[in-house]
Amino acid sequence: MNNNRADELKFKLSELGHSIEPKLVKHLDLEKCERIINRLVEFSSDCEACSKHFSDFENHLSQLLNQKEYINKQSIKDHTTFVSQIESHLTDQHDLVSSGHYTGIYMSLGLSLGLLFGLVIFDNIALGLPIGLAIGLAIGAGKDEDTKKKGKTI
Numbered sequence: 194m195n196n197n198r199a200d201e202l203k204f205k206l207s208e209l210g211h212s213i214e215p216k217l218v219k220h221l222d223l224e225k226c227e228r229i230i231n232r233l234v235e236f237s238s239d240c241e242a243c244s245k246h247f248s249d250f251e252n253h254l255s256q257l258l259n260q261k262e263y264i265n266k267q268s269i270k271d272h273t274t275f276v277s278q279i280e281s282h283l284t285d286q287h288d289l290v291s292s293g294h295y296t297g298i299y300m301s302l303g304l305s306l307g308l309l310f311g312l313v314i315f316d317n318i319a320l321g322l323p324i325g326l327a328i329g330l331a332i333g334a335g336k337d338e339d340t341k342k343k344g345k346t347i
């Protein structure tokens with residue numbers, strides 16, 4: 194991957210970020226886009242799919258820039274689908290983990306266990322749920338933090 198292309202793409206991304214409303218920046222999750230682009234640059238010399246995703250991202254971003262005044266619900270949806278396809282390639286093939294991945298998993302696990310234990314042990318769902326949630330959150334956030342330290346977070 195030549196560095197100019199990487200810089201150019203990141204420049205386009207920040208250009209887009211500066212020319213649309215902050216609310217849209219959040220909807221399009223441009224911060225995550227930047228992290229994904231960095232990963233694509235990192236892997237594209239060894240991975241054909243990443244190199245292809247990078248080119249797709251160039252086209253995709255040019256399109257968004259051209260239509261930046263007309264970004265609507267549908268374009269946000271298309272964008273999210275586009276990004277999540279690349280994200281699944283990165284998590285499946287390159288051993289990366291989406292940010293907040295474990296927190297989500299352990300939170301719902303904690304909730305189910307909390308529900309179960311609340312019923313069985315305390316005979317009180319309202320007591321089990323927050324305990325399960327708190328434990329799930331603590332474990333999940335810890336695992337996410339750990340993944341981040343290892344540099345495996347997208």
Ligand SMILES: [Zn+2]
Nearest residue numbers: 236240242243
């Ligand atoms: Zn790849």
